[in-house]
Amino acid sequence: MAAYLARRILSLIPLLIGITFVSFVVIQAAPGSPVELMVDMNPDASPELRERLEQYWGLDQPTHVQYWRWLRRIAIGDFGVSFAADQRPVLDKVAEALPITLLLNALSLALILLMSIPIGVYSATHRHSTIDRFATVFVFLGFAMPTFWLALLCMMFFGVELGWLPISGLQSLDYEGMSTLGRIGDRARHLILPVTIASVTSLAGMSRYMRSSMLEVVRQDYITTARAKGLSERTVIYRHALRNALLPVVTILGLSVPGLIGGAVIFETIFAIPGMGRLFYDSVMMRDYQVVMGVLVMGAVLTLLGNLLADVMYVIVDPRLRR
């Protein structure tokens, strides 16, 4: 097992280098550079400033030299500083955005599961009933509705008309003066709308999956056996069918783990939430190569580790793979 792990981890390194190299070249190939976006069309900026900035950031070097420098720094864990005027370390920027995105995504994922499993099970056990049809329409409505539109409607209704919930941001103005409990409550109130909307708009996939998986399972012989034994319908469905029907859902759940760090630009913009989506998008637009590469590397590492983890799990489960 240890040898297998070591082999796998070693094989990840060239893969990671390949990913970063391709990313680096592609970003540099996009028209414009961070310096140009700063000084273009600004008559106050002299050509000398352009040159100085390029030297300062090392952008006057050929791409392969820049990449080599970057790679050497990244190897010792130095992600560099942002090309933006604030010159803050990339890691600081990511460290600000990541927890927000993680929290939001984890909460929405939990809410999706919480809602889609009951919906799926009920729809499967009461196939073609009114409630099944209603649930189908509901989840697909959520799926089809543009997030920004639903968000604005909810902000208008719950924030402006009823005044129940805050509209945007993650905390109130007087957050600093609150007690710990007050702070938690304030955070929670701010999270209700974004988390609910993110969940409702992605209910469809998970609940339909749950429904079909459940339908598949109840057709199996062992369910018939359970029924023949005279078990109550409740026991049959929740003790015997549900557990088996959940397996494929858990697989999907595993696959969505790397997605936890990915943010959604439009969503974050509407709710004024400074998460990973906006950080990445703004960096791309400003050609802030350092931040773009930083985020990409973290994403790549997480994805590769996720895959590794999945493989290791398979190995543990299936001894035939352990050769």
Add this chain to the structure above:
Amino acid sequence: MRARAMVGRSNLATRLRSALLCGSILLSACNDRGTDGSTSPAGVDDVEPAYGDAIVSGSIGDASVLIPMLAGDSASHSISGLIFDGLISYDKNLSEFEPRLAERWEVSADGLEITFHLRRDARWQDGQPFTARDVEFAFRTITDPATLTAYAEDYRQVERFDVVDDHTIRVRYARPFAPALGSWASSLIVLPRHLLEGKPINEHAKDFGRNPVGIGPFRFESWESQKQITLRSNHDYYRGRPYIERSITRVIPDTQTQFLELKAGGLDEMGLTPLQFQRQTDTAYFRDGFARYKYLTNSYSYLGYNLSRPLFQDVRVRRAIAHAIDKREIVDAVLLGLGSPAATPYKPGTYWINEKIEGPAYDPGKARALLEEAGWRDGDGDGVLDREGQKLAFEIITNKGNEQREKAATVIERRLSEVGIKVTIKVIEWAAFINNFIDKRNFDAVILGWSLSPDPDQYDIWHSSKTRPKEFNFVSYSNAEVDEVLDKGRRTFDRAERKLQYDRLQEILDEEQPYTFLYVAYALPIVHKRFHGIDPAPAGISHNFNAWYVPASAQKYRISETP
């Protein structure tokens, strides 16, 4: 600062760039015609001024660094403008200067020397006295080639900088340079030497730049990245303590969200879009609770012709196009009427505009006549004019993300088709737009905008020497007389004499139409009615922000007196 001419790409910023151009109206230096503000707060002066309360403003982007000379975005400048102060300042009409850290100043008779006499009672926010050494330090820093600033050019014109005594400085120019005075009306040029000396300013971006100690009406209090920046009033401010105790700028990238926050009480102030102004705020709720203002921004949009293309070398063709465009219609369609058609590159209502110029009137008949005179006829009867087998067709490009420009292009396309000119429109992402089209002169016509400072110098845009790559006369305009008036305009401090030069510049541009000037949009700020003392002026509404107050009975945010 003399951000003389920046491309107005605020809409691009709205969509694409967090840290460029304004959302916060505070101190966005601009604007005109405050007097025709649509509503003014009821009973401005009949309530007693009181200290306290907070104002919460919305900004579409976060600031980047609060050292003015290192910042390039307007969010940073509008906030650092409250923390720092200039030696002098433009008055609210943007025409004369008034004292700030310099209590008086003299320009020598030959226009080569300016002497500033500094105040003795000004103190940095950490209690240290302000002296001539602080100005000298900032001057040396901004002109240091190693400093990564876009604002050095004006200060590089200074030949000698002398500290006469602790409270007097004298600058000497090699040639008279009229825009110079404007460069001292800027918070760029005063920095606390005692806190910054000994380390390159670029490296201060991370510490001092995120926790500055200034000398202006507000002190920095806290900054939560991408969320909000809080300033506290400076009780020791040399011009008197501002009434409003806290100024909070919230980063809300989406203007619709800002609007909902305004409605729900989460914001006190924001800049409205024309749609919000015309259709969404004309309700009893907003009339009772808010005051709306409108005044012209300091940027104009234009249609520029690539004059190195043979088609546009004929002035008759350019004039014909100008006559075929209905500017009023563009203002109505693009800005819902909230703007003014433009005829020259100077802002309507200011000292520098040549009032006599009205621009080519909308007159399709005249456009057709001019084109016929230039030899363009519809020979094959397909509705598009031609000459020697060549169609009268060209392409207008503009940058993606600015909806107003895209709409203006569409309106122009239709009007030009009516006189037999075939126009195609191409909308391109900003970086590619600049690199592949503007820099390579690879375009027929372009719709863009310029933002202007109060100083009338427009050397960089029109002078024939400014046509090299990355320079700003990218339409390749060349006119010997224009070169001459631009040069003369820079070399005298006499306002009347300068006006003569720039009046002539406007006449020539009107005659030759290297650009067809399209429109100047209104700024549309809305402010909660509990704020009193707002005085709309050509400079906007924030020029007297220190004097805004909330009567004690109407204060919303209670704040402890000591920080």
